[in-house]
Amino acid sequence: MDLRYGTNPHQAATITPTAPGRWPVRVLHGHPSTINLLDALHGWQLVREAATALGRPAAASYKHVSPAGAAVAGPVDEVAAELYGIAGCGPLTSAYARARDADPKSSYGDLAAVSHPVDAELADLLGRVVCDGIIAPGYAPGTVATLAAKKNGRFLVLEADPAFTPPARESREIFGLRLTEDRDAAPLTAALLGDADLPPGAAEDLLLGLVVLRHTQSNSVCYLRDGATLGIGAGQQSRVDCTRLAGAKADTWWLRRHPAVRALDFRPGVRRQDRLNWQVRYLEDDLTPDESARLAAALATPAPGFPAADRGAWLALRRGVAFVSDGALPFRDNVDHAHRHGVRYIAEPGGSARSAEVEAACREHGITLSRTGLRLFHH
CATH class of the missing domain: 1.10.287 (Helix Hairpins)
Known part of the structure; x- marks a missing residue:
């Protein structure tokens, strides 16, 4: 398949399946670029895995090969419902609205990914927001035509094959070298959280965070609550910079609910x-x-x-936030910053030279710590 262009418009690009004739995705409308397909393929893997792990429809809003937000179906609060005009919406629409609302500034011009077939309600919402395309495992009658009319006919509609099984090993070519490694298929289940005393909702948030970070550019961390991300920090060289960046986004999400902002x-x-x-x-x-x-x-x-x-008092009302890191927390400063953003539960691989200091910081702040023993770097 010839792509619209590669990573940049001056780069020509093509794509071929690793197994001849076996495509994991097909184009129903539009002409994708390399980044469109990368966002779609990463987004589809995330939402399929999240829906399987949590047993609810899942959605993600992708930009530049990392999610701006991700969520499973759940209640849409008044702020998001008013913003998107979706009071009383169905589960799939709620999942996407909650995913997009995590960081709506970054979600501008996103590639949406959903775990279940697109229905008329979600197609209507997508028609009213600035979104460049979607990947889903199917489309209700009439929805492809509705979506194809967006962006003067340039909206990208991709259909994922839910029966596709990816190969056990993956390769990429860089500067004349071919790198091949096992696909990251380690199971992400609640068993990774160990025997920590976690409420069911917190365990689900931490599990969703693990799924999200598996498909986010490293270094990465995320804050979550009630089955949705509040802030994702991706692609930073310093882990504490990720923690602070994502924490600022989580603060913004909560402050947008303040009466003065509304x-x-x-x-x-x-x-x-x-x-x-x-x-x-x-x-x-x-x-x-x-x-x-x-x-x-x-x-x-x-x-x-x-x-x-008012800012401090409002932020102090936030409770029960979960925090997940794709790599070991190297210093306690990550915990101290996370605590400032209402974090009560943390999941991280453990194993750093200062893990004892990280654990002590969690005890000091009353944070429940889960050591997963599993690093989830993604590049």
């Missing part, structure tokens, strides 16, 4: 994505002079500054 009075005609972006920049509290002027123009009523005391 009360921002945007003028009619300000688009959904622009409202979201302005909410995030308002919370980040470092607007440039140009941004300050443009935000003022977007608001019908001037917005007061967000008081630091």
Whole structure:
């Protein structure tokens, strides 16, 4: 198959199946690029594994070969329901809305992945958000036509083969060398969490986190609650930078629920994505002079500054957050930062030179620690 282009538009690219004639995915509409396919293939693996592990429909919002958010079906709170216009939605739509709402700024122009066939409700939501394509194991009648009309007919619709079994070994070629290794197929089950005293919801969140990080560029960590990611930190050279980055995203997710943010009075005609972006920049509290002027123009009523005391008090209300790391926590600073973001449960491989200090920090903060013994690096 000829691709639209490779990693960049100036690179021509093709793709062939490793077993002649055996494709794990087929194009129903559109013309994918290399990154489109990488996002789709990683996203499909994540949602299929998450749905199997947790027994609920799963969804992910992919950008640049890492998820911006992932979730299983569950309740959609008032903020997300109002934002996406989906009160009382079905399970698959709830999974995608919760996945996209983890980091809606980053999900702009995402590749959506869902574990179950797309229904009319999800197709309608996808038609109303800025999304570049979707991969799913099937499509209800009429939904492909609905989706194909997006982006002036350039929306990408991919169908995954749920019966496809990937080869046990995978290869890639880089600079004249072919690297071959076993596919990472280690089972991800609750048994990895050991005998830690975990409520069922926390165990599910940690398990979902393990699945998410298996398909996220390393180094990576994620914060989760109620079957959805709140913040994912990916591809950083320093693990504590991942922890802080993902923690800031988790804070933003929670602060978007604050009454002062919900009360921002945007003028009619300000688009959904622009409202979201302005909410995030308002919370980040470092607007440039140009941004300050443009935000003022977007608001019908001037917005007061967000008081630091209100920020701290609101963040203190957050409880029961889970935190997962794809590699061993090398220092206790990761635990200290995670604690600031409401973390009560941590899962990490263990085995670092300072694991005893990490464990002591968890005891100090009242955090339940699960040592999985399984590293989940992904590159």
